Amino acid sequence: MSRLSNVSEMLLRNLELFAGKRLLVCGLLEDSLPQLLLAHVEQLTVFTTDYAYYRQYSATLGGRLQFGHCLESDVQHDALLLLLPKAKQEAQYLLAMCAPKLLPNADLLLAGDNRGGINGADKLLAPYGNKPLKRDSARRASLYHGVLERDVPPFTLQQWVGHYQYELGGEVLHVHALPGVFSAAELDQGSRLLIDHLPSLTGRTLDFGCGAGVLSAAIAKRYPNVNMELVDINALALESSRLTLAANGVKGEVYPSDVYSDISGPFAHIISNPPFHAGLNTFYAATEQFLDAAPAHLVKGGDLTIVANAFLRYQPILERGFGRVETVADDRKFRVYRCRRQ
Known part of the structure; x- marks a missing residue:
């Protein structure tokens, strides 16, 4: 107990x-x-x-x-x-x-x-x-x-669904979010940095910790041949992602997963703005588990791209699993890391 x-x-x-x-x-x-x-x-x-x-x-x-x-x-x-x-x-x-x-x-x-x-x-x-x-x-x-x-x-x-828009490459994307969901009120700085530095994507792609579905909507609009799968632990986030995908006329499979509990098979790409807050305390365990096991959920040559607060010590975890870690963007507050499975 x-x-x-x-x-x-x-x-x-x-x-x-x-x-x-x-x-x-x-x-x-x-x-x-x-x-x-x-x-x-x-x-x-x-x-x-x-x-x-x-x-x-x-x-x-x-x-x-x-x-x-x-x-x-x-x-x-x-x-x-x-x-x-x-x-x-x-x-x-x-x-x-x-x-x-x-x-x-x-x-x-x-x-x-x-x-x-x-x-x-x-x-x-x-x-x-x-x-x-x-x-x-x-x-x-x-x-x-x-x-x-x-x-x-x-x-x-519907009375509890919040709405906002943001521009991506000259196109307006619509975000729908229920209360308490990350990026519910506006596009956060970290997600914007990640969207601006996405690699070219195709095939099966996992959006881990999907929140309001901001990343997946942007990816699906930019890369129509991608097969998006969106997972989160929070049911309010999952429903928000479904609403956001529908509002933008794009598709993705949305389902709950406790880290990799309900995920099967390898992906060509994993994209994430991983969560690190829980309750009143800062909590990293689930994200560390996600990063540690990421290579096992990628095809050979597949890549992981994440954004994280600059103070978070994720680089040693990524180096342990992937060897080489590339910092593709750094605005002093957030960093975008990319790793490839050898």
């Missing part, structure tokens, strides 16, 4: 709030908390947008655990536990999605790390009822308790 987070340890001090409830849990799931709640609730549904979490706990939680960008369930719950995600807009999205699945006067329980915006619980819960009570504060985490006292509209995904 995984070590419990500070938030989960605090929640276990408040089990009476969950007793006999038909509970819906969502948000920043990090550990085995839902399993520990099972003995105290009448019914449990757990919703996650994190494919790694889904893979880790689907065997033990079974049909109680759902993965996706939108909760697919007709079950009505009388309590919601939202574990506060990093992005405020994602918390608003999850509340709006879950609220129509709740009965009138359902409990609204919002828990999170004190460094992560939990003190804004009043504003987050304001559209749903009166001011929530602060039930607990321990282990640098807090728990707020509100009640669903207001009517809520049906959830409509």
Whole structure:
């Protein structure tokens, strides 16, 4: 069993709030908390947008655990536990999605790390009822308790899709993104540098950590003979990529993968602006695993092209797997690296 987070340890001090409830849990799931709640609730549904979490706990939680960008369930719950995600807009999205699945006067329980915006619980819960009570504060985490006292509209995904455009070679590309997804509001500097220094691409190409689908849309427009595959761990990112590809009239296969868990066969090219943030901490393990195993997922002569913050020590990892590493662009903040499998 995984070590419990500070938030989960605090929640276990408040089990009476969950007793006999038909509970819906969502948000920043990090550990085995839902399993520990099972003995105290009448019914449990757990919703996650994190494919790694889904893979880790689907065997033990079974049909109680759902993965996706939108909760697919007709079950009505009388309590919601939202574990506060990093992005405020994602918390608003999850509340709006879950609220129509709740009965009138359902409990609204919002828990999170004190460094992560939990003190804004009043504003987050304001559209749903009166001011929530602060039930607990321990282990640098807090728990707020509100009640669903207001009517809520049906959830409509399109209302939560953000839009922006950027120009590529005289052509306008359209980006669609759900809350909390990387590059959701504008084209980030690193991705722009990578797009400007892409190699000539053809054949099977992997966009690892696809986010809003910015890289794949640009690649598919520039190189129509490429066969794009887009993977990410985040269901909101995957749906954003599907929307972005459709908006630009290009195609690609979009699917979840925890690093290489669901990827098969070698690629001619791997392209990535790899993630390195998780929760409130900087986290590199998944990206290091991605880079270490990249040669095994490329055909002979295939190449890996990534962009990374200049301070990240990725070059030694790449040298270990590929030998030679070429720095094809460096604007002092970001670097584009290219490696070829010998």
